[in-house]
Amino acid sequence: MPSQSDTPTGWRPRHGVYWLIIMPALAMLVLLYLVPLADVLVTSVTDPKPGLDNFLLLFTSTSVQKTLLTTLRIAALTTFVALLLGYVVAYAMRAANSSQQRLMLFCVLLPFWISVLVRSFAWIALLSSRGPVNAGLMAWGLIDEPLPLVRNETGVLIGMVHVMLPYAVLTLYANMRGIDVRLVAAARSLGASRFQAFRMVFLPLTRPGLIGAGTLVFILSLGFYVTPALLGGGKVLMIAEYVAVQINDTLRWGLGTMLATTLMLSVLAALWALSRVLDVKRLFGA
Amino acid sequence: MLSPVPEPLVRFANVRKSYDGTVDAVSALNLEVARSEFLTLLGPSGSGKTTTLTMLAGFERPTEGRIFVDGEDVTDVPVEKRGIGMVFQNYALFPNMTVAENIAFPLRVRGVSRGEMNSKVMRALSMVRLDGFGDRRPQQLSGGQQQRVAVARALVFEPRLILLDEPLGALDRQLREQMQYELKHLHQRLDVTMVYVTHDQVEAMTMSDRVAVFSTGALRQVDEPRRLYEAPASLFVARFLGESNALPATVRQHDGGSCAAALATGETVTAVMPVRCAPGSAVHLVVRPEKILLGKAAQASPNRFAARIAEVTFLGDQTRLRLVAFGADDFIVKLANTAGQETFAPGTEIDIGWQAEDCRALAE
Numbered sequence: 264m265p266s267q268s269d270t271p272t273g274w275r276p277r278h279g280v281y282w283l284i285i286m287p288a289l290a291m292l293v294l295l296y297l298v299p300l301a302d303v304l305v306t307s308v309t310d311p312k313p314g315l316d317n318f319l320l321l322f323t324s325t326s327v328q329k330t331l332l333t334t335l336r337i338a339a340l341t342t343f344v345a346l347l348l349g350y351v352v353a354y355a356m357r358a359a360n361s362s363q364q365r366l367m368l369f370c371v372l373l374p375f376w377i378s379v380l381v382r383s384f385a386w387i388a389l390l391s392s393r394g395p396v397n398a399g400l401m402a403w404g405l406i407d408e409p410l411p412l413v414r415n416e417t418g419v420l421i422g423m424v425h426v427m428l429p430y431a432v433l434t435l436y437a438n439m440r441g442i443d444v445r446l447v448a449a450a451r452s453l454g455a456s457r458f459q460a461f462r463m464v465f466l467p468l469t470r471p472g473l474i475g476a477g478t479l480v481f482i483l484s485l486g487f488y489v490t491p492a493l494l495g496g497g498k499v500l501m502i503a504e505y506v507a508v509q510i511n512d513t514l515r516w517g518l519g520t521m522l523a524t525t526l527m528l529s530v531l532a533a534l535w536a537l538s539r540v541l542d543v544k545r546l547f548g549a
Numbered sequence: 550m551l552s553p554v555p556e557p558l559v560r561f562a563n564v565r566k567s568y569d570g571t572v573d574a575v576s577a578l579n580l581e582v583a584r585s586e587f588l589t590l591l592g593p594s595g596s597g598k599t600t601t602l603t604m605l606a607g608f609e610r611p612t613e614g615r616i617f618v619d620g621e622d623v624t625d626v627p628v629e630k631r632g633i634g635m636v637f638q639n640y641a642l643f644p645n646m647t648v649a650e651n652i653a654f655p656l657r658v659r660g661v662s663r664g665e666m667n668s669k670v671m672r673a674l675s676m677v678r679l680d681g682f683g684d685r686r687p688q689q690l691s692g693g694q695q696q697r698v699a700v701a702r703a704l705v706f707e708p709r710l711i712l713l714d715e716p717l718g719a720l721d722r723q724l725r726e727q728m729q730y731e732l733k734h735l736h737q738r739l740d741v742t743m744v745y746v747t748h749d750q751v752e753a754m755t756m757s758d759r760v761a762v763f764s765t766g767a768l769r770q771v772d773e774p775r776r777l778y779e780a781p782a783s784l785f786v787a788r789f790l791g792e793s794n795a796l797p798a799t800v801r802q803h804d805g806g807s808c809a810a811a812l813a814t815g816e817t818v819t820a821v822m823p824v825r826c827a828p829g830s831a832v833h834l835v836v837r838p839e840k841i842l843l844g845k846a847a848q849a850s851p852n853r854f855a856a857r858i859a860e861v862t863f864l865g866d867q868t869r870l871r872l873v874a875f876g877a878d879d880f881i882v883k884l885a886n887t888a889g890q891e892t893f894a895p896g897t898e899i900d901i902g903w904q905a906e907d908c909r910a911l912a913e
């Protein structure tokens with residue numbers, strides 16, 4: 264075709280240019296992320312000898328099982344508490360006027376800018392037996408002995424909920440903002456009390472938000488390392504720390520990578536299950 | 550304004566509502582709704598129709614005044630205790646429930662037994678001609694069908710009063726007309742009281758027993774559609790309902806219900822004066838375009854003037870003439886398309902006139 268030469272055939276070269284531009288980022292991703300990840304997967308079935316022996320430990324080793332159970336329990340509790348508190352905050356944000364909303368959003372996002380490390384030490388200081396929380400409670404005469412709030416599971420839970428709360432609030436708030444307030448008004452006009460309108464109309468409509476926020480918080484909680492290590496006082500061993508110990512101290516690479524792989528596969532499975540019930544993209548506002 | 554029956558179902562007594570404390574969204578409202586009546590609140594955008602309705606429903610509290618339903622002061626009764634059904638403009642169907650569950654909602658919150666609930670829902674569904682749609686989700690219905698579900702949901706608990714806020718606003722013309730008919734039919738069959746909001750005057754005329762016309766928060770007139778059209782009490786109402794020719798004039802003298810007024814161009818006109826105005830005050834003389842007599846017919850009328858035809862538009866059922874008269878060029882005449890109707894050509898000089906009772910002297 265004669266006309267082809269005079270059409271502005273920028274298509275091919277320009278396409279190539281795009282590839283060139285994203286190349287460095289892509290190369291970094293492959294080299295620093297995908298390759299090590301593949302290495303982890305391979306190591307989990309080859310070290311110390313090829314086979315699924317490492318994965319068998321999931322069913323035989325009590326220490327592995329105990330760590331997994333602790334991890335699941337703490338992640339579940341964190342999710343529950345974060346959802347409960349997050350729901351209240353998101354609900355209040357939705358009801359507030361726009362200047363209050365901005366202020367609340369700022370407060371919710373504030374912890375994001377403070378390192379988890381700093382926050383953990385701050386919690387230790389606050390919650391220790393001579394910290395301001397216990398001191399205050401004793402001064403008021405509410406308790407006689409300091410409560411064991413830190414260096415145990417309670418401390419881990421408090422710290423983790425604090426970190427997870429913004430995720431829960433933001434996801435729930437995004438969902439709640441999409442709910443037509445007139446539906447609640449309609450329910451009231453049809454004879455529902457405030458509570459009935461909430462329970463029968465509003466709450467069911469926030470189900471996608473609850474599932475989404477719940478999954479997000481649960482998945483993120485599974486991999487927590489710094490917070491349980493510091494606030495648990497060495498007594499609360501979650502899977503991430505267990506993996507670190509295997510790799511750094513006992514040098515059992517096979518076991519460590521197996522647990523990492525298990526964690527990753529569980530997360531992927533959870534996401535897949537979630538995508539079956541929900542439109543994940545819409546949930547996160549994409 | 551005459552009150553329709555001795556004991557009205559709804560009574561607004563001196564109700565005022567201000568959202569921000571400076572501007573009144575509704576002011577000095579005194580309005581009664583009779584039992585079994587279909588009353589329409591009509592008015593331009595922002596005139597306070599929705600505000601009036603939401604105060605009656607219980608979503609907003611009047612800044613001043615009281616609202617009575619069935620003789621009981623409901624001003625401080627919460628929404629859910631008022632027993633008033635409401636249909637919203639956007640339908641407000643619950644997306645997490647099926648059609649049947651939506652309709653059952655008001656019964657469920659009232660603790661109605663399952664058996665009774667089912668039979669009532671079935672009856673409501675067939676009342677709005679949606680038998681067999683009970684298991685669908687609202688999102689799976691067309692706009693008109695969703696509208697009908699909303700109506701069924703407001704009817705099912707047999708409220709003493711149903712409020713509808715521009716319920717047909719989102720529908721296309723044809724569906725609108727069909728739904729107007731269906732709603733009116735339901736109203737007659739169920740003998741229920743309905744208060745309806747619209748800014749469409751044709752819709753108001755079609756459906757209502759009486760129409761309440763609002764402008765900028767004030768109730769201007771409440772009357773039967775026909776009287777509202779034939780006997781508007783103000784220039785606003787005359788202009789808002791149908792077309793009018795309005796000629797500025799000054800009152801010269803009045804006696805009883807009529808007056809003589811002088812036009813700016815000097816002619817004196819005799820007109821009906823529903824609201825008494827002192828001699829010397831400015832009024833508008835309002836004549837409907839279809840009441841104008843032309844040519845020979847005009848010569849016999851008491852009010853007779855010279856005019857020239859500027860434009861002729863044939864509209865099928867009627868012909869519209871635009872005339873140059875009284876120093877302006879926007880005098881409108883409508884002629885019904887009847888047998889033997891004369892035809893007119895632009896540029897023709899012609900006599901126009903009207904009967905004294907067809908002309909009303911109205912203040913702003």
Ligand SMILES: Nc1ncnc2c1ncn2[C@@H]1O[C@H](COP(=O)(O)OP(=O)(O)OP(=O)(O)O)[C@@H](O)[C@H]1O
Pocket residue numbers: 568569574592593594595596597598599600601748
């Ligand atoms: N929630 C509110 N807060 C503040 N002002 C309001 C509120 N609702 C209505 N208004 C004001 O009150 C006045 C009357 O409003 P309303 O909604 O009653 O009008 P309307 O007759 O229903 O108009 P439309 O035909 O546009 O629906 C308007 O000036 C409006 O701006």
Ligand SMILES: [Mg+2]
Pocket residue numbers: 598599600
């Ligand atoms: Mg309105």
